[in-house]
Amino acid sequence: MPPRARTVVDPRFAAELRRLRKAGGMSLRQLASLVNHGKSLIHQLETGQTKPTVGVAARLDEALAAQGALARLVADAPDGGDAWHTRRRTNAGPTPLRRERRPACSPVTGG
Structure with a gap:
């Protein structure tokens, strides 16, 4: 299996493939072999x-x-990431603060 793709893919790709x-009369196995x-x-x-990946699309x-x-x-993502995830992070707002975990008992009083 190829490495995880860092590409921008037109939503029509899957249906077009x-x-x-099917138009070429090929099974999944036959195309995969090619x-x-x-x-x-x-x-x-x-x-x-x-x-x-861009390479897999070209071979297909x-x-x-x-x-x-x-x-x-299919195109390489401009920043090496997925455009949707980049947009989502940008619009998500500030990251929530982590709550500090406090010990169950105080080390000073022992209880």
């Missing part, structure tokens, strides 16, 4: 459970003769 695979990955990864990509394009249709839907 499935459409292209791109040297497991059929589980292809399934996860088609259901949107996993994001592709080549295997499906898609002329760049999939690769255009």
Whole structure:
């Protein structure tokens, strides 16, 4: 399985991958074999459970003769992170303070 992708993926990627695979008459296993990955990864990509890397999208394009249709839907994240998570952290406001854990008994009085 490829490393966790730090990419920005167009929400249409999963449906387009499935459409292209079916149009080419390929099974998950056949496509997976062509791109040297497991059929589980292809399934996860088609259901949107996993994001592709730019390289995986390019290999899928080549295997499906898609002329760049999939690769255009995937780009490296500008800051190396997921844009949605970056936006969420930015808008989340201040981080709540941690409560300090106090001992059950006072070390001075012993009780």
